[in-house]
Amino acid sequence: EAQVKMDYSVEKTSSRLWNAMHRYNKDAEQTVAVSGEGSWFTDDNGMKYLDGVSGLWCLNLGYGRQEIVNAAAEQMKKLSYFPLTMNHQPAVELAGKISELLGEKYQTFFSNSGSEANEAAFKIVRQYHNQTGNPGKYKIISRYRGYHGTTLGALSATAQANRRVKYDPPVPGFLHVYPPYSYRSIFGGGAEESDLKAAQMLEEMINWEGEETVGAFIMEPFISGGGVIIPSTKYIQRVEDICKKHNVLLIMDEVVSGYGRTGKMFGFMHAEGVQPDIVTMAKGLTSGYLPLGATAVKSEIYDAFKEEGKNNHFRHVSTYGGHPASCAVALKNIEIIEREKIVERVNDLGEKKLGKLDQLIEHENVGEVRRIGFLLGLEMVTDKASKVPLDELKMAEIVGKCKQEGLIIGKNGDTVPGQNNVIIVAPPLTSTEDDLDFIVETVSAVIRSL
Numbered sequence: 001e002a003q004v005k006m007d008y009s010v011e012k013t014s015s016r017l018w019n020a021m022h023r024y025n026k027d028a029e030q031t032v033a034v035s036g037e038g039s040w041f042t043d044d045n046g047m048k049y050l051d052g053v054s055g056l057w058c059l060n061l062g063y064g065r066q067e068i069v070n071a072a073a074e075q076m077k078k079l080s081y082f083p084l085t086m087n088h089q090p091a092v093e094l095a096g097k098i099s100e101l102l103g104e105k106y107q108t109f110f111s112n113s114g115s116e117a118n119e120a121a122f123k124i125v126r127q128y129h130n131q132t133g134n135p136g137k138y139k140i141i142s143r144y145r146g147y148h149g150t151t152l153g154a155l156s157a158t159a160q161a162n163r164r165v166k167y168d169p170p171v172p173g174f175l176h177v178y179p180p181y182s183y184r185s186i187f188g189g190g191a192e193e194s195d196l197k198a199a200q201m202l203e204e205m206i207n208w209e210g211e212e213t214v215g216a217f218i219m220e221p222f223i224s225g226g227g228v229i230i231p232s233t234k235y236i237q238r239v240e241d242i243c244k245k246h247n248v249l250l251i252m253d254e255v256v257s258g259y260g261r262t263g264k265m266f267g268f269m270h271a272e273g274v275q276p277d278i279v280t281m282a283k284g285l286t287s288g289y290l291p292l293g294a295t296a297v298k299s300e301i302y303d304a305f306k307e308e309g310k311n312n313h314f315r316h317v318s319t320y321g322g323h324p325a326s327c328a329v330a331l332k333n334i335e336i337i338e339r340e341k342i343v344e345r346v347n348d349l350g351e352k353k354l355g356k357l358d359q360l361i362e363h364e365n366v367g368e369v370r371r372i373g374f375l376l377g378l379e380m381v382t383d384k385a386s387k388v389p390l391d392e393l394k395m396a397e398i399v400g401k402c403k404q405e406g407l408i409i410g411k412n413g414d415t416v417p418g419q420n421n422v423i424i425v426a427p428p429l430t431s432t433e434d435d436l437d438f439i440v441e442t443v444s445a446v447i448r449s450l
C-alpha cells in the first residue's frame with residue numbers, strides 16, 4: 001500500500017528551491033542583486049558592482065534602459081498575447097529585421113531561450129533531410145568545449161564534460177570534433193595551420209560516419225563559455241566549404257556572439273563570404289530584458305520542404321515562444337544598437353580600452369590573451385613553459401579578489417576537468433570609458449598581485 005506522498009509544504013518547497021538554486025542561497029554568502037543601472041548593479045547590502053560578464057553575456061545594452069522597458073509595457077497594453085495559429089505584428093516585423101541583419105532571406109521561428117533555439121534548429125535539420133529524400137542524415141556534429149544549451153538535445157551537443165556526463169546517456173547521434181584551439185592544439189603547426197587541421201577533422205568525421213548519416217554541424221563562431229577560443233576566420237570559411245560539399249547544414253550558434261559583442265552584428269560576419277544555413281540567437285537579441293530565442297533558417301532551406309496546402313511545415317509550438325512583449329523588446333534593442341552605433345563602439349573601445357589587457361601577457365601566469373570586441377579571455381597557467389592550467393583555487397582567488405574590488409568577472413566553469421583556467425571578461429557593450437578603465441585596472445592589479 002505504499003503510497004508516495006509528496007510534501008508540498010511551503011517550508012519543504014522553498015528549502016528545495018534554496019538547494020537547487022544555489023545562486024540565491026544567502027547561507028553560501030552569495031550576492032543578491034537588487035537593482036541595476038548601466039553596467040552596474042547594487043546588491044541587498046547596498047554594495048555596487050560592475051557587471052563584467054553582462055549577466056551571462058546577454059546584457060548588451062546594460063541595465064535600466066527606460067526605452068526598452070517602455071517598449072515592453074506599451075506592447076503589453078496594446079496586445080499582451082496573440083490569437084492561436086496567428087502571427088502578431090512585432091514577430092512579423094522582427095523576423096523581417098533579422099533577415100535584413102543577416103543579409104539574406106531567412107525564415108525565423110521564435111522560442112524562449114538559446115537552448116530552445118538550438119533544439120528547434122536540430123528539428124529543422126531532421127525535417128529538412130527527411131523531406132528532401134535523405135532521411136538517414138540525422139547526426140549532429142559539434143565541438144569539444146562548445147556550449148549549446150541546457151535541455152537534453154542542446155546538452156548532447158554541448159561537449160563540456162562536467163556539465164554533461166552526469167546526465168548521460170546523451171541523445172543518440174551527437175558527435176564531437178576538436179575545436180580550433182591553437183594554444184593547446186593536438187594538431188600542431190602555427191595557429192592558422194592547426195585551425196585548418198581542426199576543420200579537416202570535421203571532414204574526416206563526416207567521411208568516417210558516412211555523409212549520408214550527417215545532418216548538421218553546429219558551432220559558435222567564437223567559443224565563449226568554453227574558454228574564449230578565437231579561430232582564424234579561414235577556419236570558419238573552410239568549415240562552411242566542407243558542410244556544403246557534404247550537404248551538411250551549418251548551424252551558427254550566435255547566442256553569445258550575436259548583436260555586436262564581437263564587433264560585428266553577428267560573429268560569423270568576421271569570416272568573409274560565410275552565410276550559415278541556420279543561425280540561432282537569444283541573450284543579446286533582447287539584451288536580457290525579456291526571454292526570447294530565435295532560429296533563423298535560410299528561406300531556400302525552409303522552402304525546400306514546406307509545401308503549400310500540406311501539413312508538413314515546421315512544427316515548433318511553445319506557449320510563450322515569441323511573446324509579443326519579447327519581440328517588441330528585441331525590436332527596440334536592435335533599434336538602439338543601430339542608432340547608437342554599438343557595433344562600431346565595440347570595435348573602437350574593445351581595441352582602445354580592453355586591448356590594454358594584452359600587456360598582461362608579460363605575467364608568468366598568463367599563457368594567452370584572447371579577445372575580440374567585448375569578449376576577452378585570459379588563459380591562466382602555472383608558468384608559460386609548461387602551460388599547466390592554473391588550479392581552481394587560484395582561479396577562484398582571482399574572481400574573488402575582483403569581486404572584493406567591485407568587479408564581477410567570469411571563468412570557464414565545468415568545461416574540461418582540470419582545465420577551468422580561463423578568466424572571462426565581457427562587459428555590457430554600452431560600458432563607459434571609465435567603466436572599461438576600471439575593468440582594466442582591477443583585472444591587471446589582481447593578476448599582478450598573484
Ligand code: PMP
Pocket residue numbers: 056112113114115116118147148149150220224225253254255256282283
Ligand atoms: N548557446 C550558447 C553559445 C550559450 O552561451 C548559451 C547560454 N549560455 C546557450 C546557447 C543557451 O542559451 P539559454 O541559456 O538561453 O538557454
